[in-house]
Amino acid sequence: MNAQPSLPDRPRLLFVDDESRILVSLKSIFRNDYDVRIANSGAEAIDILRGWPADVLVSDQRMPEMTGVDVLRSAAEIRPTTTRILLTGYSDLEAIIGSVNDGEIFRFVSKPWRRNELRDTVAAAVKATARALTANDEPDTPAVPEPVSSVSVADQPGVLILDADAAEREALRHVLSADRPVHVASSFLDALEQIRTHQIGMVITESSIGGEPVTTLINGLHSLRPGLVYIVLTGQPDAQHIIDLINFGRVYRVLRKPINVSVLRGTVNLAARRHQSLARRPERARELTEEVAPMPPERQNRGLFAKIREFLHA
C-alpha cells in the first residue's frame, strides 16, 4: 500500500465522469491547489488508482459499463484510505443505498454543484484522508474472524433499537438479544434516556420516528457521543432523506425492509467491531465526528439539537 503518514504538498484528486466537459470544469476549479487527474470511465479510474494513491476520489454515478458505486467499491478495496465522494445529477435509491453500504462514501454531492461548497467538501475529504493515514485505521473486516463466544454477552456494547412500531421492535430484539444487550426506545426522548443510562455502542433506528426524520438526532448525537455507530432501517426509502443521512448523519449502513435476518446479524457484527475499534481510540472517534457536516441552520429541527444536548448533559 505504501501509505505515507502525511500528505504531499498538493493533495491528489481523481475525478471520474463519462462527460468530459464535467471533468474539464472540475479540473479548472481544483488544478491550482491540487494534483488533479481525470478519468472518462470507471475502468480508467481503477487503472489510475492502482498506480497513483489518490487522496480523494470523486465519481459520477450514472456511467456506462461501470457505475459510480462499482468504482467506489473497487476503490475502497485498492486504496481504503482514499476518501470517496459521489457527484451525481440523479441517482436512484439502489445507487444511493449502495454508495453507503458498499462505497462507504464520505459525501453525496448533487449536480449542479456550488463551486465553493464543492471546494469545502473536497477540502474536508482531504483532511479526513490525512487523519485516516495518521491513525492507520484497521479494516472493519478482520482477516481471521474472532470467536464471538470469547466475550460474554453482557460485556458487549449495547444495542439501542429505536422504532415506533412495537411488533417490529420486539422482532429485532428477539433476533439480536442472543449476542449482546439490547435496549429499546419508541421515541427520540426514549432513545436519549436509554443512551444516557446505558452503555450503548450502536443505534439501530427506523429512518423516521413519528414522521420526523432521524437525521437531526444522529447529527446531534455525533458530537455528544463519538464512537456511536448507526444502522438505519427503512421501509419507504426517500432518496433525499438517505442523502441527508449520509452527509449529516454519516450512518454506517442503511438496510431496506424486508430485512434478511442473516444480513442483519452480519451488519450488526461489523458495526460492533467498528464501535470497538473506535472505543479503543476515543481521539480518532472524535476526529471522525468532526468530519460530519454540520446541519444547515434552517434544517435544524425546532431546537431538537438543543434538547439533545440539554438532555445528555443533565
Place this chain on the structure above:
Amino acid sequence: MFFRKWIAVLAVLGTVALLSVLVIKSQQRPLDARLASDQLAQINYSTRLAEQFSREITRTRITRDTSFAALDGTVALWESADARLAADETGLADGPDTGTTLNRYRSAAAQRRQELADFKAAQLTFITAFERLRLEAENTLASLLANEAGIATREQVITLLDELASYGLQANPNNGGRIYSLMARLNGSVPAFEQAAREVRAAKDALQPVADSLTSDTPVALLDQLGAQVRDAIAAQDARIEHYTLALAAFAGALLLVFSLIGLRLRGSFNELDSINSNLEKLVEQRTDELNRTLEELRMQQAHLIQSEKLSSLGQMVAGVAHEINTPLGYALSNVETVKESLAIVESAGGLSDDAQERMVEADVLLEDSMHGMNQIDELVKGLKNFSRMDRSATELFDLNEGLETALKICQNQLKGGIEVERDLSELPAIHCAPSQLNQVFLNLINNASQAIDGTGVIRIQTRHEQDQVTIRISDTGCGMDADTRAHIFEPFFTTKAVGEGTGLGLSIVFRIIEDHGGRIDVDSTLGAGTTFTIPLPVRQTRTASASAAALVDDAAEPPMSAALQASA
C-alpha cells in the same frame, strides 16, 4: 310432462261430455210432454164416449127407443175416437205396457159394438113382445066379466102387467118369483095374455144379459188403466229427469268445488308468484346496486390506475430529464463561476483599456444573469423532482405551503399574461401526509383556476391553521360553473373540456386524495363570477394515507410489519 298434458286434456273433455249428457238428460222434452197430454186427452175422450155409450144403452132400454139414432151417433163418435187413440201419432201403440192395454181395450170396445146388434134385436123383440102384452092385456081385461072371478083375474092380470113392466125396465130379485106365482095363479085362465106375458119375460131374459154385457165397465176400466199407465210413464220420466237434475246439481257442485280448489290453489300460486316476483325485484335491485357499486369502484380504480400510471411515467421521465439536465447544468454553472472568478483576477491585474474595462463589467453582469438563469433551471428541475416524488417516501411531514409554491412554480407558464396570483399564506404546521398526492391536488386546482380565467383575473391562494385543522382555499375570478356542472365535477371522467383535452380525472382524483387524507373538499361557484375550492385537512391523520399511497405510487408500499424481518433461507 307430455302424458300429464294429455291426461289434463282428457279430463277436461270427459268433464264437458258428462256435463252435456246430464244437461240433455235433465231437460223436460216439450214434444214428450205434449204427446203425453194428447194421449191423456184422447183417453179421456174415449172414456167419456164409452160411458156415454153405456148411458145411451140404459136410456134406450128405459125409453124403449127403437130408432137407436142417438146410440148409433155415440157409437160412430166412439169408433172414430178409438181409431184416433190407436193412431200412430198418439204413440200409445208403441209403449210396451200401453200397447197391450190399448189392444185389450180395442178388442173389448169392438166386441161391445158387435154386441150392439144383438142388443138392438133383443130390444126390438122385447118391445114387440111388450106391445103385444099391452094389447093382450087390454083384450083380456075387456073380455073379463064383472064377476068375482073376473075381478080377481083382472087384479091378477094388472098385477102381472105391473110386475112385467118393472121386470122389463129394471128387474129386482122378487119380480121373477112373483111373475111365476102370478102365472101359476092364472093357470091358463087368460091363455093369450099368459102367452104374451111369457114372451115378454123370455124377451126380457134374452135382452138382460146382452144389455148387462153392453153396460159393463170393462172398456172404461181398460181406458183408466191406459191413462194410469201414461201417467205412470210421465211420472217415471219425471223421476228420471229429477235424478239427472240431482246428478247434474251434484256434478255442478263437485265441479264448483274442484274449481274453488283450483282457484284457491291458483290464488296460492299467484300469491307465491307475487312474493317471488317482489323478491326477484328486490334481488334485481340489490344486484343492480351491487353492479353499480362495482362499476363505480372500477371507474375509480381505472381513474387511479391512469393517475398512478401518469405519476409513474412522470417520475421516470423526471428521473431521466433530471440527470440529462443536471450534467450539462453542472459544468455550465461551475464554468460560469470559474470564468467569473477568472475575470475578477484579470480585472484586478489592471492595465485594461476603458473599453475593455467596460466590457469586463458588462461580462460580469451577463455572467451573473447566466448564473441566475441556471439556478432557475436547477430550481425547476428540483421542483419537478419534488413534485413527482419518485423516490420520496409516500407519507411524511410536509408543509402544505411548500407544496402550493411547488405547484405554482410548475404552473408558472400558464399563470403569465393577465392572471395575477395572490398569496395569503399563514404559517402551517407540517402535517403527516402524502406530499406527492397533495401536490397533485394543488396543481390540479391551480390549473383549473387558470383555465377558468379568460383574459385577466386573479387566483387567490389562502392557507389557515386553526387548532387541529389546516384549510387551503383556492379561488379564481373565472367563468364559474352552473349547478349542474357543480353537481358532477367530482365524478370520474366528467369533463367540460373538449374531447381529447382533458381526461376528466382531475377532480375525481382530487376528491379521493382529500378523502384519503381525512379531509373534505367544498366547492362554491357562481356562474360568471368565479369558483372557490375549500379544503379543510386534519393536522393529525386519523387514518394513514399510506395504504392508498401504496396503491398510487409504485415501490413505495410498506411491507407488513411481520414481513419487515425476513427469516434467512
